[in-house]
Amino acid sequence: MQVKSLRLWIKNPLDCLDPAYAGGIVIQDDIIVELVRAGAEPVNPVDEIVDASQHVLIPGLINSHHHFYQTLTRAFPAALNKELFPWLQSLYPVWAKLTPEMIATSTKIALSELLLSGCTTASDHHYLFPDGLEHAIDIQIEQAKLLGMRVHLTRGSMSLGEDQGGLPPRTTIQTDTEILDDSLRLIKEYHQYEDGAMTRIALAPCSPFSVSEELMTATGELARENNVRLHTHLAETHDETDFCIKMFGVRPVDYLERVGWLNDRTWLAHGIHFNDEEISRLGDAGVGICHCPSSNMILASGQCPTLALQAAGSPVGLGVDGSASNDGSNMIGEVRQALLLQRLRYGASDITHQKAFEWATKGSAGCLGRDDIGEIAVGKQADVALFKLDEIRFAGAGTPVAALLLCGATKADKVMVAGKWRVLDGEIVGLDLNQLMAKQIMLATQLANA
Numbered sequence: 001m002q003v004k005s006l007r008l009w010i011k012n013p014l015d016c017l018d019p020a021y022a023g024g025i026v027i028q029d030d031i032i033v034e035l036v037r038a039g040a041e042p043v044n045p046v047d048e049i050v051d052a053s054q055h056v057l058i059p060g061l062i063n064s065h066h067h068f069y070q071t072l073t074r075a076f077p078a079a080l081n082k083e084l085f086p087w088l089q090s091l092y093p094v095w096a097k098l099t100p101e102m103i104a105t106s107t108k109i110a111l112s113e114l115l116l117s118g119c120t121t122a123s124d125h126h127y128l129f130p131d132g133l134e135h136a137i138d139i140q141i142e143q144a145k146l147l148g149m150r151v152h153l154t155r156g157s158m159s160l161g162e163d164q165g166g167l168p169p170r171t172t173i174q175t176d177t178e179i180l181d182d183s184l185r186l187i188k189e190y191h192q193y194e195d196g197a198m199t200r201i202a203l204a205p206c207s208p209f210s211v212s213e214e215l216m217t218a219t220g221e222l223a224r225e226n227n228v229r230l231h232t233h234l235a236e237t238h239d240e241t242d243f244c245i246k247m248f249g250v251r252p253v254d255y256l257e258r259v260g261w262l263n264d265r266t267w268l269a270h271g272i273h274f275n276d277e278e279i280s281r282l283g284d285a286g287v288g289i290c291h292c293p294s295s296n297m298i299l300a301s302g303q304c305p306t307l308a309l310q311a312a313g314s315p316v317g318l319g320v321d322g323s324a325s326n327d328g329s330n331m332i333g334e335v336r337q338a339l340l341l342q343r344l345r346y347g348a349s350d351i352t353h354q355k356a357f358e359w360a361t362k363g364s365a366g367c368l369g370r371d372d373i374g375e376i377a378v379g380k381q382a383d384v385a386l387f388k389l390d391e392i393r394f395a396g397a398g399t400p401v402a403a404l405l406l407c408g409a410t411k412a413d414k415v416m417v418a419g420k421w422r423v424l425d426g427e428i429v430g431l432d433l434n435q436l437m438a439k440q441i442m443l444a445t446q447l448a449n450a
Helices: 068-073 084-095 100-116 136-147 176-190 213-226 238-248 252-258 276-285 293-298 306-312 331-346 353-367 400-406 433-448
Strands: 007-011 024-028 031-036 048-051 055-059 061-063 119-126 150-157 199-205 230-234 266-270 288-291 316-318 384-388 414-417 420-424
Touching (some): 007 031, 061 316, 068 084, 068 433, 100 414, 119 230, 119 384, 136 176, 136 199, 176 213, 230 252, 238 252, 316 353
Parallel strands (some): 007 048, 150 199
């Protein structure tokens, strides 16, 4: 006997990004089936109503670049007050001692922090596979399923050790064969191609300074053969540009083209140090860029030319980046950082709160190659976040949806992923957060002293 699917009306939000759904939205199963205008009611009867009159309703935020494991090394003493290369060199030996238990707990912490900040989809870039950690991505997938989070997990890699001119120590790298074989295994076992996919795999050599040119080329070919996306860090610092010129004889974008990555299958983390000609080429190719404002400021890397990249044709999304360079995983906070940092570059009239939200939703979805998430529209996945404005920081706010950024919202009251409530009354459904935090603190101390 077929069970009738229920229709849920999230009714009359206090505010939203588009007046088309000022009267709320109707959800059936995992799909948005109707937008309700102000003062109207759904066309067809509903089975349940959620009163949203005290909530701002927005699309679920999408984090298009992160490093979950780095929640174990926030504000790490040896890495304080350093720029990217020395920062990495101080942390690589620590990260080389990660254990499966640490991966599981740090993943759950990162996803929980993201969920609580209104994030419904997260991409993680895991590239450390020392002995004993060969199944790190499998562990992440298990934790994401427990929380009901939509994820794009990228199989990262490092193959160029410090004795070969790279940055990472040899204990953290793998051979090309190991990397490519495991990449194919993960695609075959976990990648979901269909709309509404909860788990997707992308291939992600860490950076030009940690993998060989041969691995970059082979990874691109493997991604094309299996119709999955490509991801890497690129043009984050001037040091990286200098490294590419010294090692490969070309600038980072030229290198990207040489290894067959300059296409719309690719999205890049950071994307700061491009010249005008490179921005044009990236846009023409449809290469996505994930802007990571907090990390870029903490490591003093620079500012992503977001509007120039968009104008050229590149999707632009947002990411919190690693929790050791941010040092947090709060997605609504990252949208605010993007608004503020980009206003310094482009001015207040061009960088509106709507633009910042666009980067964190539809823009990030574009980076991930998805058109089924990232906006509230009929036929899209039911991924939404609802925020209350009942804290002192919002007292006197005149435009609620703008106040989320301008007044600095940090926590969602309700979050739905694929039609299921994952956060209710500001708490993750079915999770003992205090117990999880205690375990994370214990493991972080253990890692620091290993």
